[in-house]
Amino acid sequence: MMQETSTTGTMQIESERQIGDNRREMVLNMGPQHPSTHGVLRVVVTLDGETIVATDPIIGYLHRGVEKIGETRRYSQFTPWTDRTDYVAAPLNNLGYILAVEKLCGIAAPERAQYWRVIMAELSRIASHLVWLGTHALDIGALSMSLYCFRERELILDIFERFCGARLTTNMMEIGGFSREIPLGLTDMIEDFLKIFPERQQEYSDILTQNPIWIARTRGIGVIEPEAAISYGLTGACLRGSGINYDIRKAQPYLIYDRLDFEVPIGTRGDVYDRYLVRMEEMRQAMRIIRQCLDQAPTDGPLMLNESNYVIPPHATVLRTAEDMQRHFVWVIKGFEAPKGEVYMAIEQSKGELGYYIYSDGSNMPYRMRLRTPDFVNLQVLPYMAQGAMLADVVAMIGTIDIVLGSVDR
Amino acid sequence: MSQNPASDAGTPPDAQETIQLPALDTQVAAELAPVIEPAHDQTGVQEIDPVWVHSGYWGPLDEALHPAIVALRAQFGDAIEGITFFRDEVTVRVRAESLPEICAFLRDTPDLKYQMLSDLTAVDMLNLRDEPRFDVVVTLYSIPRRWRLRLKAGVREDQPCPTLTTVYAAAGWLERECYDMFGIVSAGHPDLRRMLLAEDWDEGHPLRKDYPIRGYKQYVQPGFAGAPRIRETSTEGD
Numbered sequence: 001m002m003q004e005t006s007t008t009g010t011m012q013i014e015s016e017r018q019i020g021d022n023r024r025e026m027v028l029n030m031g032p033q034h035p036s037t038h039g040v041l042r043v044v045v046t047l048d049g050e051t052i053v054a055t056d057p058i059i060g061y062l063h064r065g066v067e068k069i070g071e072t073r074r075y076s077q078f079t080p081w082t083d084r085t086d087y088v089a090a091p092l093n094n095l096g097y098i099l100a101v102e103k104l105c106g107i108a109a110p111e112r113a114q115y116w117r118v119i120m121a122e123l124s125r126i127a128s129h130l131v132w133l134g135t136h137a138l139d140i141g142a143l144s145m146s147l148y149c150f151r152e153r154e155l156i157l158d159i160f161e162r163f164c165g166a167r168l169t170t171n172m173m174e175i176g177g178f179s180r181e182i183p184l185g186l187t188d189m190i191e192d193f194l195k196i197f198p199e200r201q202q203e204y205s206d207i208l209t210q211n212p213i214w215i216a217r218t219r220g221i222g223v224i225e226p227e228a229a230i231s232y233g234l235t236g237a238c239l240r241g242s243g244i245n246y247d248i249r250k251a252q253p254y255l256i257y258d259r260l261d262f263e264v265p266i267g268t269r270g271d272v273y274d275r276y277l278v279r280m281e282e283m284r285q286a287m288r289i290i291r292q293c294l295d296q297a298p299t300d301g302p303l304m305l306n307e308s309n310y311v312i313p314p315h316a317t318v319l320r321t322a323e324d325m326q327r328h329f330v331w332v333i334k335g336f337e338a339p340k341g342e343v344y345m346a347i348e349q350s351k352g353e354l355g356y357y358i359y360s361d362g363s364n365m366p367y368r369m370r371l372r373t374p375d376f377v378n379l380q381v382l383p384y385m386a387q388g389a390m391l392a393d394v395v396a397m398i399g400t401i402d403i404v405l406g407s408v409d410r
Numbered sequence: 411m412s413q414n415p416a417s418d419a420g421t422p423p424d425a426q427e428t429i430q431l432p433a434l435d436t437q438v439a440a441e442l443a444p445v446i447e448p449a450h451d452q453t454g455v456q457e458i459d460p461v462w463v464h465s466g467y468w469g470p471l472d473e474a475l476h477p478a479i480v481a482l483r484a485q486f487g488d489a490i491e492g493i494t495f496f497r498d499e500v501t502v503r504v505r506a507e508s509l510p511e512i513c514a515f516l517r518d519t520p521d522l523k524y525q526m527l528s529d530l531t532a533v534d535m536l537n538l539r540d541e542p543r544f545d546v547v548v549t550l551y552s553i554p555r556r557w558r559l560r561l562k563a564g565v566r567e568d569q570p571c572p573t574l575t576t577v578y579a580a581a582g583w584l585e586r587e588c589y590d591m592f593g594i595v596s597a598g599h600p601d602l603r604r605m606l607l608a609e610d611w612d613e614g615h616p617l618r619k620d621y622p623i624r625g626y627k628q629y630v631q632p633g634f635a636g637a638p639r640i641r642e643t644s645t646e647g648d
Contacts, residue, residue, distance in 0.1 A: 060606035067591075068616055072623055103497055230553070233527045233580030244553065246526075251556045252467045341496040344529065344549055344560065357547065359533050367538070372529040372549075380583040409606055 014044065023048060030394070032061050038135060038398065039405030043382070050390050055383040059376075062409040070369030074335030075101050076175060076312070078369070083169035085371060086407035089128035089350045091120045091160070093407075094173040099254060100345035100356035101175055104338050105310040113177030113304065114255045115297035119190065120163065120172060121347075122286040122293075126197070127156040128350035129279050136276075136399035137208065140217045145204065152200050155193050162186050176311030177304040187294065194291060201283060208276070218273040222385040222397040225270065232381045235374050236352025237278045238401060242270035248348040260292050272400040279402075310336050335364035344372075351375050351402050371410055375403040468500040469557045476500060478522050478559055485515055499560060506546065506563035506571050513577045516550060516559070524550035524559055527578035530585060532565075532592045536619040542566040544594055548574070570597035591617035 014027040031042035040061035046054040066085055070078045082097045083090040095117055102108060109117065134149030157167040162183050164172045172178075208214045224234070229242040239246055247264040249257040265281035267274030305311050312331050313324040340362040346355040352374025359368035378401050385397045469476045473483075473493050482490050482502065489508040494501040504512055516524040529549040536543060542564035550559045565571045573596040574581035585596040586605040593615040596602060604611060613626050 060604075060608070063606040065616060068621075068623065071617075106497070228579070230525050231579040233578065246553055251553075252558075342501070342560075343497060343499060344558065346528065346558075353528065355529055355549070357529060357531060357549070361538060368533045370529070370531045370547075372531075376583065376587075377580055380580070384579075 025053065028391075032058075038403055041379075041398065041403065041405055041408070043394065043398070045386075045391065045394065047391060050392075052386045052389050052391060052394065055386040055394070057379055057382050059379070059405070059408050062405045064410070066410045067369050067371060070371075071366055074364050075338060075366065076331075076335060078366075079173065080169065080171045082371075083171055084406060085373060085410055086128075086349065086351070086354075086375075086404045087168060088131045088404055089124045090168065090170045091124040091172045092128070092347070092349045093354065094171065095121050096345065096347040096349065096354045096356050098173040098175055099347060100343055100358050101310075101338070103345050104341065104343045104358055104360055105175075105336075106339070107176060107305055107307055107310055109177035109305055110302045111256070112298045112301045115293045116178065116182060116303070117173060118255050118257065118260075119290050119293045119297075120160075122289045123156050123159060123190070123193075125286050125350045126283050127153050129283050130156075132279065132350075132399075132402045133204065133276075136396075136402075137214075139395045139399045140214065142208065142211075142214065145207065148200070148204060152197060155189075155196065159186065159189050159193065162189060174304070174312070176307060177302070179304050179312060179315070181303065190290065190294065194287060194294075198284070198287060201280070205280060209280075215273065217393075217396055218276060218400075219271060220269070221272045221389065221393050222400055223269065223271045224381060224385060228381070228384060229270065232384065233377045234352070234381060236349070236378065236402075237275045237282065238352065238378050238381070240265065241267035241275035241278050243268055248346055248353060252346070254345075254347060256293075257289075259296070260289050262289050262292075272396050275400050310338070337362060337364050338366075346372070349374055351404070351407070352378055373407045373410060375401065376408045376410070379403055379408055466498065467556070467558060468498050469555070469559070471495045471498065471500065478502075478516060478524070478557075481519060481522065482512065482515070486512060499558070501560045501562055503562045503564075506565050506569070509546070509548070509561065509563050510572050510574055510577055512561065513548065513550070513574055517577060522552060523554050524552045524557075526551040526553060527574065527580040527584070528558065530574065530581055530588065532588050532594055532617075534592060534617065534619045542569070544592060546571050546588070546594065565594055567593075570595040572596070573598040575599055591615055593618065 014029050016024050016026045026047045028045045032040040042058040044056040066081050082093040086093050130149040130153040134146035137145035160170050161167045164170050224242045226242045226244055229239050262285045265278045267278050313328050317324040318328045338360045342359045344357045346353045355372035357370035358366045361367040386394050473479050489505045492503040516522050528551045531547050533545045544565045546563045546565055548561040571594055585599055588594050589602055590605040590607055
């Protein structure tokens, strides 16, 4: 038996057997420390020559038990953990969780805070898509894309840093809105970004969209039929690339998305190239959304809901009145008791439908906290996509699903 | 709690339960001159724009008007054990044995078309009731109607739950995760292995309510067996 294993190698042959005169079936292990698996994904590939017979993605290397942690933390304490699930789109994860808690409690943030939530969510979507584009193109061989994409992502991270002080794990959203005022100069930073980014994105598009190598590696690869996409529960660009129009921002609009004018790009062939086009267009639409939000958002007004049960009292009154100081104390030490009931709140995250299911038994901690992360559900389509494909295309298929293993494993 | 909280223009059903703190002495308040009005001067929750009140995303909140409930009652009768409404959400409690037929019916009925399995998970009801121990929670989505629907089925600890992989391909990994985290066996699942934990994990199913937060066995880093621990127990509730 041919041995190509090494102690440090990330691609190693698990087993081989003869299945014909000149044919051998080979089981190849890929990962979990393989650069193209975007983290710690392990894929066991069964090959007949170069053709894939079966694929078995093995996950869980980054499992931290976030759901169990959520059941042992008070509602306000769990927000930082949502950052660490999908760490390239932390504000979107914050948003989904906070909206779920607000729905459970029956409250909503003031209008101005909703606009700023949308701005931050769409910036986060662009940042997430930039990471996807850089790493996906890097996997396929366009090395320079990752340098360019991370350069523009830096601008967004600077905006996050100005807004909340953190760049990656932002912990940005709070129950009831934002407790701090929008920092000075933040609008100018976003305006600068809106000026810079479209032409930069056009450069990426010029590099890739008509590039014959890019088309050869992506066109017709990893085709997902629409029926299969629905049955596998795919969401996000994986579903829309197959021609199904399902974007939660349009289908079940939350926050102020129903006031905004934007389009949902839909693919026609359902291959890797179409999903690339869909995500590129989503970035352009996100720019439109941010532009409209900056124009429409009220310039003054409350950013935090003034509510006495579920929302932390404003800092100014905490220092001035005994009642609010007591409430602040109780809110921080004991938390609030949410109403009994169960909610499922889904938002359109950069990768698909991010759902938080909270079962509340009326105490100050959720009885059951469930994270329905898009990439976990999307990743199970990989065996379907890879069936009969070439080994080199598996890399493109993993990239096109757009996984973040922190979010897959939770 | 009212049956239809989304309809009454933003006032949440629990607004009456808001703790009414005593009003401030006006003299003192004037001297302090708070920049922001204290929250307890407000009556309950701020007025919420009707746009933000999610309504109609799960269909009408009425058993007689919701087409899925009407169709299920007509088709399955006694397999439907109860309907619950909370906020704008619709929960249908069904018998676990008929879960695949109900899902296939909801998927294939042309008027409903709940084609997408959004989520499949479970809740361990150990602290809340005696039997059955688990609730399998299935969240469906209908692309043409743009509605969600939640099905809940009670499953005893020793009782296998029929698999949904025959109806939705998405159930494959979700049921594996359910098995991994709760120990709920999906009868008929083609590939029921552990999903997130290691294949040789022998310490049970961590999302059960009787599973300790730090596990049954304390993990000690090799070489640190005698090292003093900074904090012995979690400061959080168990």
